[in-house]
Amino acid sequence: MDSSRPVYNLTLADAGDRYEVELRNDPTFGGHELIRPGIGDIPERISLCTGTTATCPTRPEQVAAGDVHTCDGLLGKLQGDLFWVACTAVLDEAYDPVVDAALAGMPHRVRLGADPDRFPVLDAADRAALNQLNADHVAHADRWQKHEYIIAGDALFLIPATHGRQGKEYIAAHDFHLGVFTVSDMPDGTVVITFQDLPLEGYDFTMGAVAEFAPTAQVDVPWATDLDSSSDW
Structure with a gap:
């Protein structure tokens, strides 16, 4: 997920007990911090951005110039690389155009630790x-x-x-x-x-x-x- 292609203002929501049972100690997250809505200082529903064009960058050149989000959304709260994994659970065909636009030709699946912007090929x-x-x-x-x-x-x-x-x-x-x-x-x-x-x-x-x-x-x-x-x- 980066500013070089369309990124929709997606929202994470609390998935209840699945976090405690299935995700909290899952070793496959490879040391990455798992952001869980409703846990810690993360509200039960949180969007990527809660600001406006006056408070947050919306174009690649703004990000390249060093502009940062100052809102209280995920992009404002968190630092470093953000890997959005929840979108892999979008099953309703009505949202396929949104997912395809966000992927912009990138693979639908990627292994943890692999570069999501490099489609694996065999030379x-x-x-x-x-x-x-x-x-x-x-x-x-x-x-x-x-x-x-x-x-x-x-x-x-x-x-x-x-x-x-x-x-x-x-x-x-x-x-x-x-x-x-x-x-x-x-x-x-x-x-x-x-x-x-x-x-x-x-x-x-x-x-x-x-x-x-x-x-x-x-x-x-x-x-x-x-x-x-x-x-x-």
């Missing part, structure tokens, strides 16, 4: 490393054991937990499909990779992805399903 070196790790998994995976795979963006991750921070950031920033796969060997030595619960619309992509890291493998999709547009694909 040629990243894809080479991804293919090598996938190839290693195919070569060394326990035969007939179920392992997870994820299709995110335009990448296939076998055993995604092994793909490090960059892989996890890439997955987190994209819509993704999670399923399981197995690896087996035919009597003639041909490796068979079986993908379970693979959407039909992902079949061609998966065949192409496997061809990059296991070109001699046979791909089997016994339970391909036709998932509708509301799925997480």
